[in-house]
Amino acid sequence: PVDSKNEAAMSELVPEPRQKPVVPMKPMGINANLLGYIGIDTIIEQMRKKTMKTGFDFNIMVVGQSGLGKSTLVNTLFKSQVSRKSSGWNREEKIPKTVEIKAIGHVIEEGGVKMKLTVIDTPGFGDQINNENCWEPIEKYINEQYEKFLKEEVNIARKKRIPDTRVHCCLYFISPTGHSLRPLDLEFMKHLSKVVNIIPVIAKADTMTLEEKTEFKQRVRKELEVNGIEFYPQKEFDEDLEDKTENDKIRQESMPFAVVGSDKEYQVNGKRVLGRKTPWGIIEVENLTHCEFALLRDFVIRTHLQDLKEVTHNIHYETYRAKRLNDNGGLPPMTVETEENHESNL
Amino acid sequence: DHEKQYVGFATLPNQVHRKSVKKGFDFTLMVAGESGLGKSTLVNSLFLTDLYKDRKLLNAEERINQTVEIVKHTVDIEEKGVKLKLTIVDTPGFGDAVNNTECWKPITDYIDQQFEQYFRDESGLNRKNIQDNRVHCCLYFISPFGHGLRPVDVEFMKALHEKVNIVPLIAKADCLIPSEIRKLKERIREEIDKFGIKVYQFPECDSDEDEEFKQQDRELKESAPFAVIGSNTVVEAKGQRVRGRLYPWGIVEVENQAHCDFVKLRNMLIRTHMHDLKDVTCDVHYENYRAQCIQQMTSKLTQDNRIESPIPILPLPTPDTETEKLIKMKDEE
Numbered sequence: 001p002v003d004s005k006n007e008a009a010m011s012e013l014v015p016e017p018r019q020k021p022v023v024p025m026k027p028m029g030i031n032a033n034l035l036g037y038i039g040i041d042t043i044i045e046q047m048r049k050k051t052m053k054t055g056f057d058f059n060i061m062v063v064g065q066s067g068l069g070k071s072t073l074v075n076t077l078f079k080s081q082v083s084r085k086s087s088g089w090n091r092e093e094k095i096p097k098t099v100e101i102k103a104i105g106h107v108i109e110e111g112g113v114k115m116k117l118t119v120i121d122t123p124g125f126g127d128q129i130n131n132e133n134c135w136e137p138i139e140k141y142i143n144e145q146y147e148k149f150l151k152e153e154v155n156i157a158r159k160k161r162i163p164d165t166r167v168h169c170c171l172y173f174i175s176p177t178g179h180s181l182r183p184l185d186l187e188f189m190k191h192l193s194k195v196v197n198i199i200p201v202i203a204k205a206d207t208m209t210l211e212e213k214t215e216f217k218q219r220v221r222k223e224l225e226v227n228g229i230e231f232y233p234q235k236e237f238d239e240d241l242e243d244k245t246e247n248d249k250i251r252q253e254s255m256p257f258a259v260v261g262s263d264k265e266y267q268v269n270g271k272r273v274l275g276r277k278t279p280w281g282i283i284e285v286e287n288l289t290h291c292e293f294a295l296l297r298d299f300v301i302r303t304h305l306q307d308l309k310e311v312t313h314n315i316h317y318e319t320y321r322a323k324r325l326n327d328n329g330g331l332p333p334m335t336v337e338t339e340e341n342h343e344s345n346l
Numbered sequence: 347d348h349e350k351q352y353v354g355f356a357t358l359p360n361q362v363h364r365k366s367v368k369k370g371f372d373f374t375l376m377v378a379g380e381s382g383l384g385k386s387t388l389v390n391s392l393f394l395t396d397l398y399k400d401r402k403l404l405n406a407e408e409r410i411n412q413t414v415e416i417v418k419h420t421v422d423i424e425e426k427g428v429k430l431k432l433t434i435v436d437t438p439g440f441g442d443a444v445n446n447t448e449c450w451k452p453i454t455d456y457i458d459q460q461f462e463q464y465f466r467d468e469s470g471l472n473r474k475n476i477q478d479n480r481v482h483c484c485l486y487f488i489s490p491f492g493h494g495l496r497p498v499d500v501e502f503m504k505a506l507h508e509k510v511n512i513v514p515l516i517a518k519a520d521c522l523i524p525s526e527i528r529k530l531k532e533r534i535r536e537e538i539d540k541f542g543i544k545v546y547q548f549p550e551c552d553s554d555e556d557e558e559f560k561q562q563d564r565e566l567k568e569s570a571p572f573a574v575i576g577s578n579t580v581v582e583a584k585g586q587r588v589r590g591r592l593y594p595w596g597i598v599e600v601e602n603q604a605h606c607d608f609v610k611l612r613n614m615l616i617r618t619h620m621h622d623l624k625d626v627t628c629d630v631h632y633e634n635y636r637a638q639c640i641q642q643m644t645s646k647l648t649q650d651n652r653i654e655s656p657i658p659i660l661p662l663p664t665p666d667t668e669t670e671k672l673i674k675m676k677d678e679e
Contacts, residue, residue, distance in 0.1 A: 038423065039613070041425050041427070042618070043430070044428060053552070058355075079353050110352070110356045112356070113355060156641065301354045
């Protein structure tokens with residue numbers, strides 16, 4: 001849980017605290033300024049209050065072979081134990097025979113903003129001997145969330161705020177082989193980049209030197225491009241020139257982010273930092289010269305969180321919806337008669 | 347040292363707002379009431395525009411056969427980087443005829459049409475650029491010359507209170523002295539209660555708001571219905587230039603809260619409750635319309651209204667080229 005009282009640290013990174021709308025308190029002499037000011041800009045403040053009250057949903061999925069540090073990374077991102085680390089397969093636990101989907105929800109609060117964060121883990125992905133089609137349960141899960149939302153949307157008496165379980169972001173963990181992507185990586189991303197925002201990350205990046213990292217990233221970027229894989233932020237959804245410039249830089253230089261995660265703290269230069277202690281030095285997770293964790297965090301949380309949700313809603317979900325409506329001849333989906341709702345006989 | 351605790355999603359409201367500012371906002375305001383109650387002047391005063399420059403006022407004879415029209419004016423306003431597309435829906439002719447039976451029908455029809463259009467758009471395939479023309483608020487002008495609500499006022503408000511947010515106003519309040527205004531407000535409040543009229547309710551204040559805000563909120567609620575005066579002429583008062591009306595006995599200052607409730611109305615409408623007015627329109631009035639529409643379309647009565655019924659959806663409008671492209675793309679995929 002995060003301590004929201006850290007004004008000092010936050011003031012550098014968070015824009016100035018919200019202004020109260022300008023409203024004259026009691027009858028006073030005419031203020032010359034009021035002659036020309038309507039007050040339309042205060043609608044921003046009205047919206048802000050509203051959104052702060054209702055809170056936000058954010059659903060992030062992690063995909064990658066076991067042992068690539070997925071849970072640790074997510075815990076580091078959100079500074080809390082939001083994902084349960086697997087300590088390896090002991091004798092009692094078996095490697096799951098198929099890919100499982102495990103969604104765990106947490107409510108975290110910071111600066112008065114409440115986030116209902118759901119981390120969706122996919123244990124078993126890529127761990128089998130035969131990994132053919134192991135992305136299918138994942139694609140199925142993602143589509144099921146779209147379906148759930150669609151059903152709520154077409155309901156007669158629908159909720160004011162439809163609960164959003166759709167996957168807003170999928171972090172795909174690439175193994176730091178230093179060579180190239182693996183066929184499984186390509187297969188997964190090819191299939192899933194069409195239904196969800198995929199953010200590829202290079203896991204456990206502390207196994208590569210700076211040159212190795214740069215070369216590997218270049219190779220990966222090239223491979224993704226050659227295979228027509230559009231990862232987030234997708235070029236075709238840049239809204240304007242400002243977005244395009246910002247996103248081009250991210251797409252062509254920063255991504256895929258080479259990350260290191262850790263939930264242990266060490267003392268470095270008088271500061272306590274998250275890191276990994278090796279005989280040859282301490283790897284500082286949030287030090288940009290060591291790894292790109294901070295870039296990933298800023299990207300996903302501090303600048304593009306809302307956009308991830310919007311692309312999911314306006315593009316991926318709409319694509320799913322359009323297909324469903326078309327398949328159904330223009331009709332919204334009907335309830336299939338099941339035991340639970342057989343009273344709703346069509 | 348405190349960096350450790352800081353994740354950074356408190357910036358989310360800013361991310362949301364950055365996008366909204368880029369897109370801009372829209373707001374549709376309807377004004378209704380007999381002619382000559384100062385509706386146009388008030389709208390001009392509220393938004394510092396001159397929407398009715400080329401208006402031609404009809405005389406009584408010309409108005410004998412006039413029916414209620416719906417006239418839309420749109421203006422783009424920008425302030426401090428925030429863009430607002432404001433649409434004013436005017437209802438000339440309302441209440442002017444000799445026989446005003448059901449003179450509100452063109453108005454309720456108009457509101458319903460906007461709901462219907464939105465419903466179609468929302469249910470269609472291409473939802474990218476849906477235009478929201480739904481009426482977010484209706485300012486209803488009550489004459490200050492009566493003793494409260496007139497029958498046409500009651501009937502109008504009852505016909506519309508479940509379709510739009512009604513904000514009743516006492517028009518041309520400068521013809522009343524303070525005690526008369528107090529009495530009239532009380533009378534109108536009683537009658538609104540008595541006739542079961544559901545006017546727009548200001549939402550409850552958050553408990554964590556400061557005292558100043560809570561006090562303002564209380565004053566707002568106690569002042570309803572707002573007694574307003576409008577003016578677009580600037581006069582000199584107390585050595586200052588103010589918006590007002592010059593009488594031999596003194597100057598009425600529009601923005602002086604001791605003179606009228608214009609400031610309260612403007613603040614409520616634009617600076618504090620604009621977003622809520624839109625929310626209530628979407629979440630309550632539109633949803634009611636939609637639910638009714640769907641119910642009507644399905645001939646069966648469903649007991650539990652959370653259960654889905656087959657929706658023979660409204661026939662989709664003929665797809666435009668963009669939608670057709672989209673469908674083709676999906677087919678090819």
